[in-house]
Amino acid sequence: MEDLTIVLPTINEAGNVGPLIHALYEQFGKTPVMVVDGGSRDDTVNEATQAGGRVIENLNGYAASLMQGITESGTTWVLVMDADNSHRAADAIKLWEAREGVDLVVGSRLVKGGGSSGSAFRRFLSGTLAGMFATFARLPARDVSSGFRLYRRELFIDAQPGAKFFEVQPTLLAHAKLKGAKVKEVGIFYHPRNAGKSKNRIIRYGVAFIAAMFRLRRQLRRGGANAKKAG
Template identity: 30%
Template structure:
């Protein structure tokens, strides 16, 4: 186990009152048992259902659990980028950043498996499609969309990663700084962009198995418009991908 790291977990939220309380209880329990230094940052887009109020009631609020409430719904990617900026400003000793969803689809207990690889890679990708990984509660259409998206990403960008679309990840500081430099995805396209940027820069990425559980409480924010944008992003990111590869390649060779 990696005991030397200083870990921040960034959780973007919008109307997750029914899930955020349980998530924080389970997450803090896992992290405390691991015995590592950690902080949790919830970035809430001013949820009208009172998500932020649930966060404020947590026993470790203002100690280990921090909260940013933004004005209006600005999107997943925007929330995570704001979270990374907050972490680097507040904690120069932070070594790794975890990103995960608030709807309990990403089990806090799986973080143990991801952390095992934290000192072996720049990015640890939580994967449903490696040995030990699985998905629970999806219909055929969700499996089809996911498998097709992963096939397309692997074909277009030459990645050897099995699960390119899961947002359950650990980034080391170098990888997170790279995201601040290049990422601008505001919504769900973030999940793709934030992995392809490290791929383009030839950072080391490893996969760890996770069990993805389809949300049982609250409503999914992923609409048809978001899915269309997601597909367009996969197809149009190639120019930026090549630019990043060239720019980062020059830095590494100089």
């Protein structure tokens, strides 16, 4: 697919990234797959390369890896997904098919057709984050922490998230809102990782998400006020 690049941020995903790339090729044909690696110490880079992915290195955190993938892709659309097989290629094609008339498609656990086989605590956390952001920031998607997304590149290459970790997800939703972007959620199912250990640090990332929520609330209020003045 000429208008699409698939971006996989990775760190220590040997045993996961190779099978995922093969599964993506089965769904999308020889669509470019860009693996942005954060300094893996296992066989991730070799596995990704052998599977046909283009590997680049970024040691500045998840948010920087995601943004590098978006800016360097050079295609109209950029599909970003986790490389631990919690996001599946069969769901990725759903996001691609939902792109008509929108600027951002979010793979959501919280809408019809979506769900998660993770722990009850993680499901509770996702729902709680969604409720908090809906109340305080009013972002244009319910599953604010989902990293399974299809971006229209031109709307996001100038984004300056000011984030380091996974709080980049709601930050980019706020960017989309300020840009007047059209956002759609598509139900996807979140699976447990196949191999390796999770990089999620619940307390650290939870604090970062809450800080981002209040920062985005202020940012969106300023954006709304500026829009009224311009009008």
